[in-house]
Amino acid sequence: MQKGYKRRFEAMKILAESQVEEIHSATLQLLQDTGFVFESKRVLKLLEDRGCAVNQETMVAKIPPGLVEWAIEQAPSSFMVRARDPEKSVMFGGNTMYFFNSAGARHTDIDTGTTSVATREQNDRAVLVSDALESVNAFPSYTPYFEIEGVAPVMTCPVSCAQRMRFSTKPSRGATEAESYLWEIQIAQACDCQLLGLISIHPPLKLSPEGCDAAFRYIEAGFPMYLAAGSPMGAGHPVTLAGATVYHNAENLAMLVLVQCIKAGTGVIVDNFVSGLDMRSGDLNFGSAGCALHHMAFNQIWHHLYGIPINNVGSAFSNSKMVDYQLGAEKLPLAMCSALSGASMITLHGGVTAELAYSPILAIIDDDIAKSIGRIIEGFEVNDETIGLDVIKEVGFGGSFLVSAQTRKFWRTEDFMPAVFDKTSYQEWTNTGKKTVVEKAKARYEEILATHKPAPLPPAQDGEIERILREAEGYYRKKGLM
Numbered sequence: 001m002q003k004g005y006k007r008r009f010e011a012m013k014i015l016a017e018s019q020v021e022e023i024h025s026a027t028l029q030l031l032q033d034t035g036f037v038f039e040s041k042r043v044l045k046l047l048e049d050r051g052c053a054v055n056q057e058t059m060v061a062k063i064p065p066g067l068v069e070w071a072i073e074q075a076p077s078s079f080m081v082r083a084r085d086p087e088k089s090v091m092f093g094g095n096t097m098y099f100f101n102s103a104g105a106r107h108t109d110i111d112t113g114t115t116s117v118a119t120r121e122q123n124d125r126a127v128l129v130s131d132a133l134e135s136v137n138a139f140p141s142y143t144p145y146f147e148i149e150g151v152a153p154v155m156t157c158p159v160s161c162a163q164r165m166r167f168s169t170k171p172s173r174g175a176t177e178a179e180s181y182l183w184e185i186q187i188a189q190a191c192d193c194q195l196l197g198l199i200s201i202h203p204p205l206k207l208s209p210e211g212c213d214a215a216f217r218y219i220e221a222g223f224p225m226y227l228a229a230g231s232p233m234g235a236g237h238p239v240t241l242a243g244a245t246v247y248h249n250a251e252n253l254a255m256l257v258l259v260q261c262i263k264a265g266t267g268v269i270v271d272n273f274v275s276g277l278d279m280r281s282g283d284l285n286f287g288s289a290g291c292a293l294h295h296m297a298f299n300q301i302w303h304h305l306y307g308i309p310i311n312n313v314g315s316a317f318s319n320s321k322m323v324d325y326q327l328g329a330e331k332l333p334l335a336m337c338s339a340l341s342g343a344s345m346i347t348l349h350g351g352v353t354a355e356l357a358y359s360p361i362l363a364i365i366d367d368d369i370a371k372s373i374g375r376i377i378e379g380f381e382v383n384d385e386t387i388g389l390d391v392i393k394e395v396g397f398g399g400s401f402l403v404s405a406q407t408r409k410f411w412r413t414e415d416f417m418p419a420v421f422d423k424t425s426y427q428e429w430t431n432t433g434k435k436t437v438v439e440k441a442k443a444r445y446e447e448i449l450a451t452h453k454p455a456p457l458p459p460a461q462d463g464e465i466e467r468i469l470r471e472a473e474g475y476y477r478k479k480g481l482m
Helices: 017-033 041-049 065-074 120-132 153-167 181-190 209-220 241-262 289-306 325-340 360-377 389-395 405-414 426-431 437-451 459-478
Strands: 036-038 053-055 060-062 078-081 090-093 096-101 106-108 195-200 225-228 268-272 310-312 345-349
Touching (some): 017 060, 017 241, 017 289, 041 060, 041 209, 041 241, 065 241, 120 153, 120 360, 120 437, 153 181, 153 459, 181 195, 181 209, 181 459, 195 209, 195 241, 209 225, 209 241, 241 268, 241 289, 268 289, 289 325, 310 325, 325 345, 325 360, 345 360, 360 437
Parallel strands (some): 096 345, 195 225, 225 268, 268 310, 310 345
Antiparallel strands (some): 036 060, 078 090
């Protein structure tokens, strides 16, 4: 089991209890009065049997408050995702925090910012790098790249899932696009592991037929669920933080009701990917103050009131096209706000240029950031040994703690020393070639490729994956999608 990072202090709250209750009450009213569109007769029948008012023509289910409260109670406060390697399994819940790998449509050149469709080799190398990074605990679907050279669009998710199984032993999230869950479930079962089963909102307040079917399929396979929702504030969500929080809450609670009605007690982690919008250009505004505030409010509600694990996605991306000051300044504050306010998982590593690009070199740099955040939320011990009053007295006036036994014992654990950030003196830096953080990350990248060897798939499992992919190709050809 991966240990993650233990938050050793109360998660930050930015809302008064009366504000939390007001948001929760408004969410319940929205689901009861306006309802939610489930584009599935099977789902509508299930919800009608549970007391929802259902309109079969509009496919709207109006969900009573009591059913929402029941679903919240049924969802466990913690659950495990079983990885291909049991030691890499993850237990979500409580005050433990993990990091999710990021993703991007294309591969970015770390020096120029130029993007290109990733080759199969670039995709596999990027997975291998993240498998080697200690702070990457799990992978989302279609990661690290949305596009892979020579792979048909409808096959991207199944192929991506297969390659994550081959080049990593860590847990992974499934997908929904183009019924890819049909094949990803089989791939995970062939490797004797679980996926985080994905269902994703199609705004406004709607779950597609594929999303509805995926919910049944993943849960019937015994997988926990990942609920994904989110749109820009001012477009797919209200522009106000309070309105966006209520709207986003309703999206996730509607999906939570569906999951628990299918099978009560199914483990669930909810997604927060609400971004800002530049009203001057219509471009997404990543790394914004509004996004950070929304994360903190959402985390407070789901962590403290509902007791259900949360993943924050906002720190995955920056509007910067390069690995520069802007990129760090947009990603880091959101990640820190998420960590302090109760996130169970944070999507961080490797994302650049909005959602357009990904870099394994950046993922290596982000590993230092993630570990630093993890060290901060773990806090520090206060006891006789760590205070060391006897040591302080012994050193006395004008002495040094450098040679004390306390220093020798605790210097590695009380602070965090990064692997690729430069911490040398100016003289040492100039004497060793004035290496930048990117150059050091490149060297680490080559080292990982040369030395990191995750446990390979047994030949029988690898062969079964190939059979499943061939079956998927045949399925899509018959549907005219390839």
